[in-house]
Amino acid sequence: MLTLFDPFADFYRNAPARRRVAAPDGYLRPAVDIHERPDAYEIQAELPGVATDKVSVNVERNVLTILAERNESTDTTDEKTGFRHVERVRGTFRRSFTLPDTVNADAIDAKLADGVLRVxxxxRDAPGARKISVSAA
Structure with missing residues (x-):
């Protein structure tokens, strides 16, 4: 079905290029997948090595924001650890999505398991057309 207005378009418009990690604002951007089911949308964000207490999911003014922080407790300099090459990313991850009006923001649920955050x-039940009766005044 072709529509002129897609209320979920911001999800796709804000998606980074494949495997791009750092955003212009300095935050790291976790890779995400967005699924639509008949009763809900689901966002899956890759957050390997991030503890549950270092993840927050907030909704304000119809914008969902995922914040997460991954830091190593050990010093990762060559001199102390012997690392010659480091690819694992440390720092603050952030992604924001404008939610469509069809989302029930009061019932959003988030779970972190096996390095994947599932939001x-x-x-909401879509408002259907209804007939309004007219009475005499």
Whole structure:
């Protein structure tokens, strides 16, 4: 079905190029997948090595923001650890999404397991057309 207005377009418009890690604002950007089911949307964000207490999911003014922090407790300089090459990313991860009006923001649920954050965004019941009766004054 072709529509002129897609209320979920911001999800796709804000998606980074594949495997791009750092954003212009200095935050790291976790890779995300977004699925739509009949009853809900689900965001899956890659957050390997991030502890549950270092993840926050907030909704304000219809914008969902995922913040996470991954830091190593040990010094990672060559002299102390012997690392010759480091690819694992440390720092603050952030992604924000404008939610469509069909999301029930009061019922959003988030779970972190096996390095993947799953945020479930239940849909509201779509308002259907209804007939308004007219009475005499």
């Amino acid at each position: 479930t965004l239940p849909k």
